[in-house]
Amino acid sequence: MSETRQVIIQATNVKKTYHDNGVPVQAVRGISLTIYQGDFLVIAGPSGSGKTTLLNMLGALDPPTEGEVIFEGEPLYTKTRKQLADLRLEKIGFVFQAYNLIPVLSALENVEFPMMLKGIPEKERRQRAQAILTDLGIGDLAHKRPNEMSGGQQQRVAVARAIGNNPTVVLADEPTANLDSVTGNALLDLMERMNREKHITFVFSSHDPKVIQRARRLVRLRDGVIVEEEVQK
Amino acid sequence: MRMLIKIAWRNLWRNKRRSAIVLLSIVVGMATIVLFDTLSMGMVNQMLRNRVGNHIGHIQIHRAGYHDNPQVAAVIPQPRSVEQAIQQTPHVRYYAPRVLAFGLASSAMSSAGIQLVGIDPQKEQHITLIPSSIKKGRYLQNNPHEILISTRLAKKLNVQLGEKIVLLANTVTGAVGSDVFRVVGLYETFDSNFDRTYIYIPITEARKLLEIPDGVHEFVIIADAIDWIPAIKEHLRGALSASLEVLSYQDIIPLLVAQLQLYQEMIAIYYVVVGLAIAFGIVNTLLMAIFERVHEIGVLMAIGMRPLKLFWMLLLEAAVLGYLGTALGLIIALLLYWPLSHTGINLAMFSESLRSFGVGAIIYPVLTPAAVVNSVVTLPLVSIVAAVYPAWRATRFQPMEAIRYV
Structure with a gap:
């Protein structure tokens, strides 16, 4: 791994403690991790190892109890809620395990939505959203609502939504967990292509071997700490 | 958006x-x-x-203080000049003179306190809704000894159309004037309190009863439209002497x-x-x-x-x-x-x-x-x-x- 590549996210000794009915549960126990421009990184580990918690802390969604997260040279969690929202809008794309599309909007409108929040004019965002959907092979589903699409199709729309604003990094939490292996592989092909062609940085949390196999950087967690880090390809 | x-x-x-x-x-x-x-x-x-519409009209002119203390003697001085001033005021549609007094109406069976209104039937018919509220008989025609009362008062006095009523009222000299009238019409408005009190006789009869020849207590005016009332009131205030009061309906019925x-x-x-x-x-x-x-x-x-x-x-x-x-x-x-x-x-x-x-x-x-x-x-x-x-x-x-x- 070339250390001269641009650092996007730098987490230093981050810890996260939740309170479950008053009982403190330490989900992440002190992790330091650097995400570089162009990474295709998988954070792997069994359930409860702290993958999703770490991803959320990296993605400006959940502040760590201790430690610091630096995003493009600036500390994340000293920002206001509004600044964090703007940062997520402009720099970070999210793909969730359960797709999380807005049910009342069509595929096209779902992709358009973050662009609308960013203030992109209607005509331009419509063209861009349609182009992304076509690029991802679901251009003909543009006017379907989420409940009219399969899981794989919905996850493609979620990817399209995540990359719509040309983010610096896409954070994908178990993106293949609800998909069959064929659909899951197709989705990974797609994200690999985005990474290769558009140089979008992808960070996954997953325990799916299909995803782990594709990782160019792999970080294995267990009980809230990194137990192994390797560059696979 | x-x-x-x-x-x-x-x-x-x-x-x-x-x-x-x-x-x-x-x-x-x-x-x-x-x-x-x-x-x-x-x-x-x-x-x-x-x-x-029943009585008040849009604007009334009296001798100053009459509205608060209505006295038989408080007639409008030189009513003809007041009439001329009214005629020269823009946006006045109708006007009519009235003679007013409190009194007592008695039949053979009963009696009741009343508000006597002496009217010029011709002019008054444009002012009030009374002509269109006649239920039995007819409206006044300026004949001697005619009286128009409400059906309610007729019931109270137990009189029928064509029967006689005696009116008693204080004259301008303080004596009690009285005369006999024959009921020519029975009216009925939507206001039961009004109906119980107001009776109408020709203005000439009222003047005789109260001993005020040519006397007028009130001129009542109907404007072209309600919006003109302030302008008419203002104009008349300027045109008439300070010994007269010019009141709009808002002044008369503030409640x-x-x-x-x-x-x-x-x-x-x-x-x-x-x-x-x-x-x-x-x-x-x-x-x-x-x-x-x-x-x-x-x-x-x-x-x-x-x-x-x-x-x-x-x-x-x-x-x-x-x-x-x-x-x-x-x-x-x-x-x-x-x-x-x-x-x-x-x-x-x-x-x-x-x-x-x-x-x-x-x-x-x-x-x-x-x-x-x-x-x-x-x-x-x-x-x-x-x-x-x-x-x-x-x-x-x-x-x-x-x-x-x-």
Whole structure:
């Protein structure tokens, strides 16, 4: 791994403690991790190892109890809620395990939505959203609502939504967990292509071997700490 | 903005039954409030029109102080010059002289205190609604010893059409004048108190009875339109001597005018009550709608929606609900109002109580621009204000807390 590549996210000794009915549960126990421009990184580990918690802390969604997260040279969690929202809008794309599309909007409108929040004019965002959907092979589903699409199709729309604003990094939490292996592989092909062609940085949390196999950087967690880090390809 | 409106509109129909119930409450509230408003305004207008139309007119001229202390001797000096001044005043449509006195009407069976009104039947017929309120017999024709009384007073005095009544009143000298009159007509207005008191005789007969040859106590004026009253009053004040008082109907019946204002304030209270009832429904619905969508709200925040934008989006949902309900309610109210404004609403079962307020049994609703503006502004505003708390509550979630919310 070339250390001269641009650092996007730098987490230093981050810890996260939740309170479950008053009982403190330490989900992440002190992790330091650097995400570089162009990474295709998988954070792997069994359930409860702290993958999703770490991803959320990296993605400006959940502040760590201790430690610091630096995003493009600036500390994340000293920002206001509004600044964090703007940062997520402009720099970070999210793909969730359960797709999380807005049910009342069509595929096209779902992709358009973050662009609308960013203030992109209607005509331009419509063209861009349609182009992304076509690029991802679901251009003909543009006017379907989420409940009219399969899981794989919905996850493609979620990817399209995540990359719509040309983010610096896409954070994908178990993106293949609800998909069959064929659909899951197709989705990974797609994200690999985005990474290769558009140089979008992808960070996954997953325990799916299909995803782990594709990782160019792999970080294995267990009980809230990194137990192994390797560059696979 | 268009996309936010689209989302608001579609979110509204995610739970059709719930939205329909809230919508129905707004529609019913809106229709009720508008109809109540129009009915109240109709009643108030009728009350005012009857009081003004039965006797008061738009403007009255007396000798100064007469309105507060009506004395038989307080006749208008040089009534002909006053008449000329009236004739030269722009926008005066009709005027008539009157002679007035308190007195006693007696029949063979009974007697009653009365307000005697001596009129010029020809001129007076344009001033009051009395000629059109004759139930039996006819209107006065300036013949000697004719009297027009109400059916109520006739019943009290136990006299019939064509029978005799003796009138007693203090003359200008302080003596008691009396004369016999024959009932030529029985009238009936919507004001039972008025009917019990007012009797009409030709002005020449009244002058004889009170011993005031050529005397006039009052000139009553009807303007081309109500809007001209202040200008006419102003003009006459300038044209007439200071020994005369020029009063508009607002000066003469300030209590009724205050009552009109009170009615309008009561309508405002009704708006508040209905608005509050609707507001609770909207708060409840939006809170439920928001707590059902906490996960989705978390996703919106995660993909970069600012808390303030989320707040406006949820307020927009309430505004869409409010405006839709208001529009439907207003349409229904207008559809009901339109025929009722022609046929009136028959409240015959309350006719006695209504008559004591000077209102007839049939109320014609009156839709004022204020009613439309109030309702169109109030209910959507209530909807939006009611949504502030639920919307604010939604913005307090942390994105991950909301996404994990079950």
